[in-house]
Amino acid sequence: MKSSLQIPGLHESLRVYYFSDTHLQATSPGNPALPESWRENPKPILPCSSQDLLRRHLERAWKAGANLILHGGDLCHFPSPENRDLALELFREFQIPWYAVPGNHDWYYPGQDGWEALRERQLPLLSPLFGHQPSMWCERIQGLRILGVDNSCYFLNTQQLHFLERELQDPSPCILMMHIPLSLPEFRAPVIAKHGHPIMMADPEERLREGIDPEATRKAAALIRSAPGLKLLLSAHVHLPLQGEVRPGLAQLVPEAAYRDGYYLLDLIPAAN
Ligand SMILES: [Fe+2]
């Protein structure tokens, strides 16, 4: 899907290839972390090998002349060394700058239970796919700040809130990428129809867990909804192509899962202030 957006303060046009939810499944035959039940009945079923799937997207980005590749998470269906190595190798082969945020599947194997502690233990298995500080980061490209936060457990913590407070009080243009969409009224019906629950961040029906204080997430959501410099919100996770308005002038884009060939090609164009 193609889209274009005028961004004040951007030095030069940027063509961005945004995709997510590739759910790569490369593994050694004897990987003990992968349960037999999943091997017999793998889900999701990829249309081709993991290698070909990622290559197909990167080739499309390259042919389209993308200057930047962003991946919104669930790059891998589980954190195997084979997934990490094939993704690193392919991203490096294409030599287009790329940044990614973690999704929930990036840090657990099918059948494993757990949230923050499991993420802390297993996300490093995919290092450095998500950068050296996957929890929150800011990159500057052509005068545009690209922010990433890891909300793959559905919540943000106090450090992430402080990071967003700092970055979003700067009125210069920025884009924010996070795996789990910010709940929008118009996203709720299609997401509930597909998943049975509103699996989004800061949803009115938020699912609380023991030990979680939702206050930082609520404050961060309010900040995202009102930050004047924020020009685009990119999210993923629900495997549905969605476009919604967070507020006038701020769109949230969710692509169809990349294993079902979803992606966005975004032309960011300099605009007068
Ligand atoms: Fe996914």
Ligand SMILES: [Fe+2]
């Ligand atoms: Fe996900």
